[in-house]
Amino acid sequence: MLVIRLSRIGRKDKAVYRIVVSENTKDTHGDSLEQLGFYNPGVTPKEIKFEKERILHWISMGAKSSPTVNNLLIDGGIIEGKKMKASRGKKVEATETPVEALKAPAKVEEKPQAEVVPETPAVEVEATPEAPVENIEA
Numbered sequence: 001m002l003v004i005r006l007s008r009i010g011r012k013d014k015a016v017y018r019i020v021v022s023e024n025t026k027d028t029h030g031d032s033l034e035q036l037g038f039y040n041p042g043v044t045p046k047e048i049k050f051e052k053e054r055i056l057h058w059i060s061m062g063a064k065s066s067p068t069v070n071n072l073l074i075d076g077g078i079i080e081g082k083k084m085k086a087s088r089g090k091k092v093e094a095t096e097t098p099v100e101a102l103k104a105p106a107k108v109e110e111k112p113q114a115e116v117v118p119e120t121p122a123v124e125v126e127a128t129p130e131a132p133v134e135n136i137e138a
Helices: 052-060 067-076 098-103
Strands: 002-011 014-023 034-040 047-050
Touching (some): 002 052, 047 067
Antiparallel strands (some): 002 014, 014 034, 034 047
């Protein structure tokens, strides 16, 4: 299967990428069928150059684009569609979507309440008059 993807070139900590079309089993640094543009994320604003006609040609021939290249092509106005998630994080299957989780009431397990023991009545103590305190002057 043909894939339009990024091939890294450039120095350490100064990444620059070529947008290439190649077989998906081939190494990105190896032979590619054609170079379709380049992408430099290290400058402001990011520098992107596409060969629009050739990209559309390869897509019409059945080439798929990687998620990152797909998002770049959408931003560049080459193709239309939704952006893809382009991260390498762990795949976690969500049982509920975040919106459904907010709408659903929280599940609270009811714990049996402890028995309430009535308090014992307090013993009343009679107040005793205090002895007068004498002022002692030294």
